[in-house]
Amino acid sequence: MRFYVPFLAFVFLAFSSEQVKSASSCDGAMSDLVEHQIEQGSYRLIFQTQPKKITVGKFFSLRVDVCSKDGSPLPDGLKIDATMPMHGHGMNYRPSVQQLAPGKFKAKGLMMHMAGSWLLRFDIRQGDKATRMQTKLILK
Amino acid sequence: MRLAVNGLLTSLLCVSAAIPTFAADNVTFSDDERTSIISHGPWPPKVSLDPSNRVSGNKSAIAFGRELFRSRFLSASRQHSCITCHKPNAAYADGLALSSGVTKVDRNTISLANLRLNRWYGWDGGSDNLWAQSIRPILDARELNATPALIAKRLRNDPPFSRGYQSSFKTSPNAHDDEQVLVNVGKALAAYQETVVTPRTIFDDFRDALARKETKQAKPYPETAKRGLKIFIGKGKCGLCHQGPNFTNGEFDNAGVRYFKPSGGIDKGRFGGIQKLKKSPYTLLGRFNDDPKNSLGVATRHVARSHQSWGQFRVPSLRNVLRTAPYMHDGSLAILKDVVQHYSTLNEERLHLDGGGLLRRLDLTDIEIDELVAFLETL
Numbered sequence: 001m002r003f004y005v006p007f008l009a010f011v012f013l014a015f016s017s018e019q020v021k022s023a024s025s026c027d028g029a030m031s032d033l034v035e036h037q038i039e040q041g042s043y044r045l046i047f048q049t050q051p052k053k054i055t056v057g058k059f060f061s062l063r064v065d066v067c068s069k070d071g072s073p074l075p076d077g078l079k080i081d082a083t084m085p086m087h088g089h090g091m092n093y094r095p096s097v098q099q100l101a102p103g104k105f106k107a108k109g110l111m112m113h114m115a116g117s118w119l120l121r122f123d124i125r126q127g128d129k130a131t132r133m134q135t136k137l138i139l140k
Numbered sequence: 141m142r143l144a145v146n147g148l149l150t151s152l153l154c155v156s157a158a159i160p161t162f163a164a165d166n167v168t169f170s171d172d173e174r175t176s177i178i179s180h181g182p183w184p185p186k187v188s189l190d191p192s193n194r195v196s197g198n199k200s201a202i203a204f205g206r207e208l209f210r211s212r213f214l215s216a217s218r219q220h221s222c223i224t225c226h227k228p229n230a231a232y233a234d235g236l237a238l239s240s241g242v243t244k245v246d247r248n249t250i251s252l253a254n255l256r257l258n259r260w261y262g263w264d265g266g267s268d269n270l271w272a273q274s275i276r277p278i279l280d281a282r283e284l285n286a287t288p289a290l291i292a293k294r295l296r297n298d299p300p301f302s303r304g305y306q307s308s309f310k311t312s313p314n315a316h317d318d319e320q321v322l323v324n325v326g327k328a329l330a331a332y333q334e335t336v337v338t339p340r341t342i343f344d345d346f347r348d349a350l351a352r353k354e355t356k357q358a359k360p361y362p363e364t365a366k367r368g369l370k371i372f373i374g375k376g377k378c379g380l381c382h383q384g385p386n387f388t389n390g391e392f393d394n395a396g397v398r399y400f401k402p403s404g405g406i407d408k409g410r411f412g413g414i415q416k417l418k419k420s421p422y423t424l425l426g427r428f429n430d431d432p433k434n435s436l437g438v439a440t441r442h443v444a445r446s447h448q449s450w451g452q453f454r455v456p457s458l459r460n461v462l463r464t465a466p467y468m469h470d471g472s473l474a475i476l477k478d479v480v481q482h483y484s485t486l487n488e489e490r491l492h493l494d495g496g497g498l499l500r501r502l503d504l505t506d507i508e509i510d511e512l513v514a515f516l517e518t519l
Contacts, residue, residue, distance in 0.1 A: 057389050059438050087498040092391055094444035109442030113391040114380050114498075140175075 038122070040133045042072040045122055056115050056139050062095075062107040066124060074103040077125035082110065082118050082137075115139050167366035174350055176373040181347040184337050185385045187256040191431035192269050192424055193327045195308050196334060204304035205332030208325060213294060213301060214278050216285040217242065222277070222329070225249045231463040232336060237471030238402065241283035246401040248471035251464040253336045254457060259390045259439055263453045263469040264413025268440045269429075272422035274329035275322060291325055292318035304328075323428045338460045343369075343518040361518070368515025371508055376483070378512075380498065387458035387519065392449070396486050396499060397468045399451045407469070410452035414445040462517045476516055480509045 038045045043066050050061040066075050078097050083090040095107045112118055121134040169177065195201035208214060209222040225239045226232040232252035239245040247263050255261070261273035277283040278291065295301050295313045305313045305321070308328055313321050342361055349357035372378045383389050392410040399407045408415070417440065422428055424437040453469040467473040473482055486501040504512065 056383065057391075059442075089448060089498065090446075092444060093439065093442040095442060109438055111439070111442075113389045115383070116380070 036135065038133045038135050039069070041131050042068050042070050043075070043124060043131060043133070044069055045124070045133050047122075054112060054137070054139060057111065057113055059093075059109065059111045062105075062110065064105040064107065064122065066103045066105075068103075073126055075124040075126045075131075078105045078107075079123040079125075080107045080110070080121065081123075082112060082120045084114060084116055084118055086117060087114070112137075112139055166363055167370060169350070169370070173370065173373055176379060177347055177369065178351045179384060180379075180387065181344055181351070181385050183340055183344045183347075183385050184254075185257070190256065190270065190330065190334065191433070191435055192429045193271050193330055194430040195324075195327050195331050198308060198331055200304070201308035201328045201331040202335055203332075204301075204308045205328035205330070207301070207304060208329055209332055211301075213298070214284050214286060214291065214325070215241075216287075216290060220284055225277075225283075226252050231460050233464050235465065237466050237474075239283070241277070241280070242285045243282045244403070245280075245282050246403055246407060247469050248466060250456065251460065252333050253338045254386055254459055255330075255336070256334050257386045257390070257457075260392075260413075260454060262413065264409055264416070265392060265454055266413040266416035267420070267422070268417060268424050269422075269436070270330035270333060271323065271326035271428075272420060274333070275326040275422055278322070278325070288318040288322040292316075292321035295321055295325070320428075323422065326422070341518055343515075346518075362514065364511050364514040365518045366515075367508075368511035368513065371504070371512050372515055376502055376504075376512060377498075378483075381455045382458050387461075388455045390455065392452035392454055393498065394448075394451045395453065395468065396482070396488075397453075397470060397472060402470070408450060409469070410454075411445060411449040414443055414449060417443070458516060458519050461519055476513050477509060480504070480512050480516075484509060 036047050038047075045064060045066045047062050047064045050063065054060050062080065064078060064080075066078070068074055076099075078099070080095045080097060081090060091111060092113060093109050093111050095109045097105055097107045099105055116139060118137045118139060119134055120137055121132060124131045124133065190196035209226075212218045212221045215221060220241050224241060225234045226249065227234055233249045234240075237248060239247060239249040250263065255270050258270070259268070261267040261270060262276070267273035267276060278286050279288075292313065295305055302313055305311075305324065305328075308331075309316075309324050313324075316324065343365070346358050346361035346366075349355075349361075372382075381389055381391075381393055392413075394409075399409060401407050417423060420426070424431075424434060424440050429437070456464075462476065465475055467476070467479045468482075473479045483499070484502045484504040486499055488499070488501060
């Protein structure tokens with residue numbers, strides 16, 4: 001039961017998403033979280049799972065860094081959720097998100113209880129503006 | 141010469157490793173199927189002591205818990221005990237559709253085995269630890285119908301049980317308040333129940349042979365069971381919920397079984413279980429948790445109640461499943477074949493899953509149903 005992000009299976013959804021191999025930044029502003037990267041609108045989001053491999057039925061945490069590509073203000077809120085669109089259900093747990101610094105977050109309490117295709121969703125909030133960023137994860 | 145033979149052997153092993161299917165007599169398994177089968181072991185798995193229970197694994201507490209489990213001491217009327225419903229010679233269940241203590245209960249008795257592997261306890265997961273789950277029937281008016289004061293008073297006045305308490309907790313029950321005595325009774329009961337582990341089965345031998353790629357050792361596993369296993373991990377998609385060595389993901393789902401209670405009203409299932417959990421003083425987030433790090437509390441802290449929780453019940457382990465009839469939360473399916481037929485002819489309309497949903501009717505043939513049952517019987 002291992003989580004994997006095969007190069008081709010890290011699917012492009014309605015936004016640009018790519019796996020990065022080295023430290024990335026919005027003009028050097030990003031941290032060293034180099035696991036996964038999503039871009040949408042003004043923002044680039046990088047997240048890292050802890051532990052590194054997600055296991056079905058085991059809790060995990062996320063470190064999330066968001067930077068602005070065009071000088072827009074950094075988000076002041078983040079919600080995280082995950083669903084299995086094919087099965088019509090989500091996680092049985094609601095992650096808690098803590099803001100560590102501007103654009104930097106830590107989420108705890110994520111658990112994917114079934115193997116298969118999950119959609120991991122990040123809802124970024126900046127004032128009244130909401131931006132959804134999401135990526136597909138395949139759990140085996 | 142020896143080098144040459146070794147070289148040949150190495151080559152054969154390499155060729156063998158490259159073959160994409162594992163032939164175990166007539167039924168063959170692909171690499172993906174093999175990986176899936178291997179994920180259901182090894183058995184028994186390594187388990188750690190329960191950090192929330194300071195007497196987990198303690199021999200005195202196990203012996204004390206065993207005596208409590210078998211005694212009518214915990215019942216207000218002294219007419220019932222844990223083994224009224226959890227009979228050791230019946231896989232720690234009772235063979236009845238619905239449990240019965242002081243009065244009939246609306247749910248089927250869950251078999252008590254392999255409990256250290258659980259995250260949640262009870263059909264609705266109303267407890268997040270085994271000692272709390274052990275307290276629940278003591279206080280339930282339909283089951284043992286006792287109170288903390290009654291249990292504490294009896295324990296303090298009964299020399300053998302008082303000694304059992306003292307040797308388990310290194311303190312006299314007189315030194316603890318009534319609620320602490322009750323919680324410690326629950327912890328001793330939990331220490332005993334943790335020792336109930338189902339034995340290895342012919343499935344485990346087959347699974348281990350598969351993991352080692354030993355065709356000869358895999359052969360004794362019945363062909364019919366192999367075909368059933370293929371359905372289980374394939375078109376049946378049973379392994380999505382019944383995953384891992386204990387054949388359960390430990391979570392909750394709607395299996396399309398009625399949720400009207402025989403006594404009237406609706407069984408809220410997981411929705412009600414989370415409500416109970418949030419109100420309980422005996423959770424991993426409460427003061428009775430002995431784990432200073434609270435390493436297990438993450439699930440309780442983050443568990444979410446949603447409209448989908450209605451009518452969901454805990455996915456039971458399939459270990460020893462042949463011996464735990466009748467089945468489902470309300471005991472409405474008498475034998476294993478009924479369960480397989482239920483999923484084969486499932487009424488998808490009854491699932492109310494907003495157009496999504498994991499379960500789909502399987503439309504199995506009669507032969508496939510028998511094969512799936514044959515597999516389940518080997519667990």
